[in-house]
Amino acid sequence: PxxxxxxxxxxxxxxxxxxxxxxxxxxxxxxxxxxxxxxxxxxxxxxxxxxxxxxxxxxxxxxxxxxxxxxxxxxxxxxxxxxxxxxxxxTSILRKERAQLQLESRIQQPNETVNMYVEEMRRLFQRADPTMTEEKKVGFLMRGVKESLFAGLVRNPPKTVAEFTQEASTIEMTVNARTRQYNRPLQVSSISSETTTTNNDWREIIREVVREELRRLLPSTSPPQ
Missing domain, CATH: 1.10.1200 (Non-ribosomal Peptide Synthetase Peptidyl Carrier Protein; Chain A)
Known part of the structure; x- marks a missing residue:
């Protein structure tokens, strides 16, 4: 040295x-x-x-x-x-198939930031299919992203990985700031059953819209449940 x-x-x-x-x-x-x-x-x-x-x-x-x-x-x-x-x-065919299966089941973990999630997904994209289109990548990202971010992203769905990263990160920062502002725990149950029902109905509407979008983008895979 x-x-x-x-x-x-x-x-x-x-x-x-x-x-x-x-x-x-x-x-x-x-x-x-x-x-x-x-x-x-x-x-x-x-x-x-x-x-x-x-x-x-x-x-x-x-x-x-x-x-x-x-x-x-x-x-x-x-x-x-x-x-x-x-x-x-x-390059093993089994390796590509394993990466594809991981993509189809990969979801953002509770303590995983947007950037961490995207970088891990990029690694799987490269392994499963180096020529994968941006449209298909965004479909996988949308399917696995956290519920709190998904609801915001679906209003104006991103078209590229870069757009997804930017928009999801912005929503993530906003959610984290609001959580700190009101000192909320990670999971808070609604007090009013009426409010809970309304929120659940709204989530289901959003999910149905995205299910249709994902069926178009990823016809060979199952939409989120």
């Missing part, structure tokens, strides 16, 4: 060296996309250009992945071609 000499005469301190690229073996349990992401991060830290990545990547392969590379090395002439081929070879 390199030493940094402080200007005030204090003792020098050391910066830890960045770790090298992880090793990819090509086993069924490994994720080639995650491995490539880690390799790219190390390459960026070391200022490697694409030709250098292609030279160095051999030393980050082992087992079946290394054998595959040696067998196809003469055809893997660019970094972009290498990435496309290694993903095509080692």
């Amino acid at each position: 390199s030493a940094i000499e402080p200007s005030n005469g204090a003792r020098p301190y050391h910066l830890a060296a960045a770790s090298g690229p992880p090793t990819f073996h090509g086993t069924p349990g490994e994720d080639p996309e995650e491995w490539l992401d880690q390799f790219e991060r190390v390459a960026a830290f070391n200022s490697w250009q694409d030709d250098m990545k292609l030279r160095y990547v051999y030393f980050s392969l082992d087992g079946h992945a290394k054998t595959w590379y040696e067998n196809h090395e003469t055809t893997l002439t660019t970094w972009e071609l290498f990435k496309a081929e290694i993903l095509k070879t080692f």
Whole structure:
């Protein structure tokens, strides 16, 4: 590690060296996309250009992945071609199906912020279908978002993930501010049964509108219950 000499005469301190690229073996349990992401991060830290990545990547392969590379090395002439081929070879169909199932059942957790929820969903979008449309992504996000945010979003449904994130975050901040203002607990039961009935009817109307929208966007999946 390199030493940094402080200007005030204090003792020098050391910066830890960045770790090298992880090793990819090509086993069924490994994720080639995650491995490539880690390799790219190390390459960026070391200022490697694409030709250098292609030279160095051999030393980050082992087992079946290394054998595959040696067998196809003469055809893997660019970094972009290498990435496309290694993903095509080692990305598991089961992995995509598992990500799809997770998408269909994923809901925003009680202590999960909008940004946390969206980032996790982005990861699943990429794994399930890297070419997924914005319309379909928004459909999944709307289906799993918290009830308190859903009711506000449905009035003017977002059309992109960016719009969803911005609008849902704004509603989230407003709800949190009102909750703190009135010192309300997370769950408050209505005192009036009449009010409860009215609120439930309103929720059901909203949900029915969105059910129809989700049937159009996601015909192969079930709407929220």
